[in-house]
C-alpha cells in the first residue's frame with residue numbers, strides 16, 4: 001500500500017513536490033491544505049480534497065506523512081500540528097525561521113517517536129555523494145582550503161513583493177543555506193564563521209552581497225562570496241541545470257583543495273599531479289567525472305516514503321538541518337555584530 005501523504009502549502013516548491021509524487025508509486029497524495037483559492041483548483045486537478053487550513057485537514061484526513069512547503073516563517077505551527085496528529089514530516093528548507101523553533105520541532109518529534117526529514121534536496125544528487133567520497137576518502141590528501149561562489153542577478157520583478165526586500169528573504173537565508181548544507185555534508189562540521197554583508201546595489205533591508213570565511217572542524221579553511229545582483233555564470237543552478245528555468249553552462253563554482261589534489265564542483269573535475277610528487281612545479285592533470293544528475297525531488301519523495309514506512313531513518317534529520325540553519329544565521333549575525341561567531345550547538349553532521 002502506498003503511504004498516505006498530504007501537502008501543506010501548494011506554492012512554487014509545493015507544486016514541485018506534487019510533480020515528484022506523481023512519479024513515485026510508493027506514495028499517494030491524499031489532501032492539499034493552503035488558504036489560497038488557487039489551491040482548490042490544484043487539489044481538484046489531483047483528485048484530492050482541498051482544505052484552507054492545516055488543522056482541519058489533519059483532523060479529517062489523518063495522513064501518515066505531511067509535506068510542509070509553506071513560507072519559512074510558517075513552518076513551525078503546521079509542523080507541530082502535524083506531529084500532534086501523529087504524522088511524519090518532510091519540511092522544506094530552512095527547517096524553521098529560528099534555531100529555537102527548529103530545536104522544538106526536533107524535540108517534539110523525538111518525544112512522539114515520529115521522523116522529520118528536511119528538504120535539503122541537493123544531497124540526493126550523485127555529484128554531492130561523489131564529492132563527499134573524494135574529499136572525505138582522502139583522494140585529495142589532507143583537505144586545506146575550500147572556495148566557493150554563488151552569484152546571480154535576480155530580475156527586478158522578483159522584488160515587487162515588499163517581503164522579498166526584507167532580511168528574512170535575502171539571498172543568505174534563501175540561497176546560501178543550500179551551499180552551507182552541502183559543504184557541511186561534503187567536508188564536515190563548520191566550527192566558526194566570519195561574515196560581511198552589503199546592500200550597495202539595491203539599498204534594500206536585505207543584503208545584495210555577502211562574503212564569509214569559515215573554519216571546518218577538520219582544520220580546513222574556506223571562503224565564499226555570493227550575490228543576488230551579480231550577473232555571473234558561477235552558481236549551482238547554472239552549473240548543473242537542475243531547474244530548466246536556469247540554462248545550464250557547465251561551469252564549476254566550488255573548489256576543494258588538498259595536499260594531494262583538488263576538485264572542482266559540482267561538475268566534478270579532479271586535478272592531481274598525475275602520479276608525480278605533489279608540488280607547484282609538477283604539471284597538473286584533470287580527470288572529468290561524469291554522472292547523471294537525475295531528479296533529486298523524486299529521490300527525496302522515494303526516501304520519504306521509506307521513512308514513513310519505518311524502513312529508513314531520515315538522511316537529513318531535524319538536528320542535522322538545525323546545524324545548517326545555525327551556520328547560515330551565524331553569517332548574518334557575524335556581519336551584524338562585526339565578530340567571528342563560534343558554532344557551538346549540539347548539532348553534528350556525520
Ligand SMILES: NC(=O)c1ccc[n+]([C@@H]2O[C@H](COP(=O)([O-])OP(=O)(O)OC[C@H]3O[C@@H](n4cnc5c(N)ncnc54)[C@H](O)[C@@H]3O)[C@@H](O)[C@H]2O)c1
Pocket residue numbers: 008009010011012013014033034035036052053054069070071072074078092093094119120121174
Ligand atoms: N528546496 C528548494 O530548492 C526550495 C525552493 C524554493 C522554496 N523552498 C522553500 O519552500 C518554502 C516555500 O517556498 P515557496 O517559494 O514555495 O513559497 P510560495 O509563497 O510560492 O508558496 C507558499 C504557499 O504556502 C501557502 N501558505 C502560507 N501559509 C500557509 C499555512 N499556514 N497553511 C497552509 N498553506 C500556507 C501560501 O498560500 C502559498 O501557496 C520555503 O520554506 C522555501 O525556503 C525550497
